[in-house]
Amino acid sequence: MSELVDVPPFARVEELGALPGRVVLADMRWYLDGRSGRAAYEGGHLPGAVFVDLDRWLTGPATLVGGRNPLPSPEVFAEGMRVLGINDSDIVVAYDDQGGVIAARLVWMFRTTGRRAAILDGGLSAYVKAYPDSLTADEPALARGDFSVRPWPAEVLAEADEVVGRDVLTVDARNRDRFVGEQDPVDPRPGHVPGAVNVPCRENLDGQGRLLPVQEIRDNFAAAGVDQGVASKVVSYCGSGVTACHNLLTLEYTGLGHGRLFVGGWSAYSRDESRPVATGPAR
Secondary structure, eight states: OOOOOOOOSEEOGGGGGGSSSOEEEEEOOOOTTOOOHHHHHHTOBOTTOEEOOHHHHSOOOOBTTTBSSOOOOHHHHHHHHHHTTOOTTOEEEEEOSSTTTTHHHHHHHHHHTTOEEEEETTHHHHHHHHSTTOOBOOOOOOOOOOOOOOOOOGGGBOOGGGSSSTTOEEEEOSOHHHHHTSOOSSSSSOSBOTTOEEOOGGGGBOTTSOBOOHHHHHHHHHHTTOOTTTGGGEEEEOSSSSTHHHHHHHHHHTTSOOOEEOTTHHHHHTTOTTSOOBOSSOO
């Protein structure tokens, strides 16, 4: 088998036809407020897209230490992808209706285990803008895929004990009101990890949910102290390891480098009463 050609972590609608291999569109709609992503998919999705259930296939059982959305076992992840007809050699392009901040979880999981995947820049709305009236309720017929079981690489993950200290630059991807501690709709203690900086992943997107120009994104990270020289020290977190993946993929896309993911995020950190919490803006 010839070596597979890699793809960047974001792809535009007009680039889909040029991707080097079989492309599988993955609908990753999921909502923190409890709305059904599956119902949204059934109401209309991109032609040929499969629905990837984050709670079933991309998340393990919630625990105090692991948080709300820990990684599933590699076996569960692989089985889910096989059920959806996905092969190791496929290119998965994932989308949602939130600028890709949910789709990022699937894309990160693929890329970190050596598969090819990208976020569809602009998501559902960008595709519909390019192809009006393209949404369908028809679900594709699926033949079982050959997606293999691969372990989560330890070098891309961080634990709660590693998010504070001189050797890391901890980056919080949540919205600013949650970071400073004004409110938190789902976790018991508002605030953030002491010493963390805030780069809200949604602020790297324009009003249509598309990525800002590369230099603007670099400037956003630089304003928080994240530049080419320190990106390798980044530990990214959010509420529970979903939108934090978007910041990691954005760092890669803009050429700043690769960081690690603290999957448990604030949902795990804030529940441990022995851990200090900071409020207010980063210093």
